[in-house]
Amino acid sequence: MAKRTAKKAAKKSAKKRTRIVYTKADVRELRAHSKARTPLKTIVKAMKRSEGSLRQKAMALGIGLGHRR
Numbered sequence: 338m339a340k341r342t343a344k345k346a347a348k349k350s351a352k353k354r355t356r357i358v359y360t361k362a363d364v365r366e367l368r369a370h371s372k373a374r375t376p377l378k379t380i381v382k383a384m385k386r387s388e389g390s391l392r393q394k395a396m397a398l399g400i401g402l403g404h405r406r
């Protein structure tokens with residue numbers, strides 16, 4: 338029984354994700370990267386956003402990302 342409580346105490350709570358809204362500057366930068374055909378990994382590091390987030394926003398804007406387009 339002592340092992341169970343120790344396991345629960347050691348378990349860390351999941352970090353709550355906060356949604357970061359895309360600003361006009363972010364959209365402008367994303368469009369520039371799309372036009373320049375910048376690799377997605379580079380865009381991810383530059384904009385500090387996930388690949389999925391960038392792909393979803395690009396799809397909503399009607400622009401392509403990545404090397405296969």
